[in-house]
Amino acid sequence: xxxxADKAMVPQLKELWLCCFQDAAEDVDYFFDRRFExxxxxxxxxxGAPAGMLFLLxxxxxxYVYALAVHPAFRGGGIAGGLLAEAQRRGRQSGLxxxxxxxxxxxxxxxxxxxxxxxxxxxxxxxxxxxxEVPERNHREEGRIKKETGERSREEKTGxxxxxxAAEIRSGCTEFQLKxxxxxxxxxxxxxxxxxxxxxxDEAAVCYAVEENAHAGGGCRKILLPGGQxxxxxxRCVGRCLLMRExxxxxxxxxxxxxxxxxxxxxxxxxxKLPEQAAGKPSSQAVVSPVLWRAFSPVSYSGSExxxxxxxxxxxxxGYLNLVLD
Numbered sequence: 487x488x489x490x491a492d493k494a495m496v497p498q499l500k501e502l503w504l505c506c507f508q509d510a511a512e513d514v515d516y517f518f519d520r521r522f523e524x525x526x527x528x529x530x531x532x533x534g535a536p537a538g539m540l541f542l543l544x545x546x547x548x549x550y551v552y553a554l555a556v557h558p559a560f561r562g563g564g565i566a567g568g569l570l571a572e573a574q575r576r577g578r579q580s581g582l583x584x585x586x587x588x589x590x591x592x593x594x595x596x597x598x599x600x601x602x603x604x605x606x607x608x609x610x611x612x613x614x615x616x617x618x619e620v621p622e623r624n625h626r627e628e629g630r631i632k633k634e635t636g637e638r639s640r641e642e643k644t645g646x647x648x649x650x651x652a653a654e655i656r657s658g659c660t661e662f663q664l665k666x667x668x669x670x671x672x673x674x675x676x677x678x679x680x681x682x683x684x685x686x687x688d689e690a691a692v693c694y695a696v697e698e699n700a701h702a703g704g705g706c707r708k709i710l711l712p713g714g715q716x717x718x719x720x721x722r723c724v725g726r727c728l729l730m731r732e733x734x735x736x737x738x739x740x741x742x743x744x745x746x747x748x749x750x751x752x753x754x755x756x757x758x759k760l761p762e763q764a765a766g767k768p769s770s771q772a773v774v775s776p777v778l779w780r781a782f783s784p785v786s787y788s789g790s791e792x793x794x795x796x797x798x799x800x801x802x803x804x805g806y807l808n809l810v811l812d
Contacts, residue, residue, distance in 0.1 A: 488572045491527030491539065498536050499527065506555035516701055517553075521694055525552070528572055530565045538565035542573055542584075543811075546686030548798075549577050551586035552811055570600050574799055583800040585685070587810050597797050606684070606796030606807035611743075662742060664749065667708040667718055669693035675708075675718050679734050684805035695809045696720060699731060702812075705753065709735065709746070721750050724812075732809060 491499060496518055503514050525543050529536035537560040543550040551573055556565045577584045586602070588594050594604060667675070673692040687695070696706050704722025711717065717739070720732040728751045735742065796807040 488528055488530050488568060491529045491536070493522070495527075495529060495536065496522065499529065499539055502536050502539055502555055502557055503553065505557060507553070513702070516698065520697070524690065526576075528569055530556075530569055532560060538569055540569050540573060542576070543691065544582075544688075545585075545691065546688075547581070548583045548585055548685060549573070549580075550685075550810060551584060554586070567600055570597075574601070577799075583798055585796055585798040585807070587796045587807070594794070594797065602797040602799050603801045604794050604796075605798045605800075605802060605804060606794070607792050607804055608795050608806065609790045610793045611790035661712060662746070663710040664707040665710060667706045669696040669706070671708070672696050672706050672718055672720070675716070676732075676734060683808035685808055685810075687809055692809065695811065698811065704729075704731070705750075707750070709742075711736070711739070719746065719750065720809075731812075 500511075500514050500518060503509065504511060521543070522541075525541040526549075527539060527541050530538040536557075538554075538556040540554040541552045543552055551570070554566060554569065574584050584602075585606070586597065587606075588597055598604070670689070670693065673689045673696075676692065699706065699720055699722055702722050704720065706720050707718065709717035709719060715736050717733070717735040719730055719734070721728060721730045723729065728747060730747070730750070796810070
């Protein structure tokens with residue numbers, strides 16, 4: 487039986503989430519603490535407990551299917567299809583289309599069989615940026631050595647090396663400055679940006695996306711350009727890759743991307759733990775590579791390719807899908 491999930495079910499839903507996804511418990515708590523009440527949760531109940539679930543997040547005239555999960559003991563019994571059908575039924579009753587982002591390439595066929603069409607795309611470009619040393623750190627020992635010898639910490643040296651590399655790449659391209667950008671300011675910037683995509687998130691949803699990105703170790707920066715032009719970038723590290731989740735950049739500014747990515751990679755390498763660190767293993771040569779997702783602007787960048795990332799139950803012209811949760 488499919489029901490609307492309420493607050494009393496949160497502990498059970500968290501347990502199901504952790505069983506199905508590789509997310510940290512604190513990240514799951516973050517979603518339920520800050521987004522659950524504004525989302526519509528559906529749960530398929532079996533023997534008094536949720537065997538499957540999904541969440542519907544409102545985005546203008548559409549609803550986003552997020553965190554579709556089925557307990558391993560109940561997979562293959564049609565629970566996922568039933569939840570999707572109920573989500574689409576509720577969407578149609580409210581005049582909403584339904585969209586989602588398959589977690590992997592093979593799921594596009596699964597959702598196609600459920601009545602979804604491949605519709606959303608993004609530009610993706612990958613390439614090696616810089617190598618940064620990310621050793622295991624002993625802050626007390628570093629402080630002692632620095633005090634006795636005046637030697638700079640490895641983190642300081644790494645930061646300077648990344649800054650020097652960024653300056654080298656910047657030569658010959660338009661200068662820019664990066665400033666912190668808060669959630670409300672980012673919402674105001676993207677609200678008036680031309681070509682803002684097919685999905686219309688409200689201010690609360692945009693602010694949550696920015697805050698959730700920061701919680702995951704990412705950042706949001708305003709890009710100050712000559713002549714008063716501005717842009718912005720929302721970014722984080724995923725494994726060893728720098729992911730520009732959303733990029734607002736004026737047309738004809740594609741030459742900025744290598745320098746921008748290099749500078750952000752320097753920030754991210756110092757502020758985000760890599761998998762080897764999390765496992766207690768040192769990584770002496772951690773490669774930080776960019777993954778550039780182009781958003782809102784026809785910015786040319788060599789080596790980029792158009793990749794499919796989302797599907798909708800309403801066919802239509804291909805479009806840009808913005809700010810979905812990872």
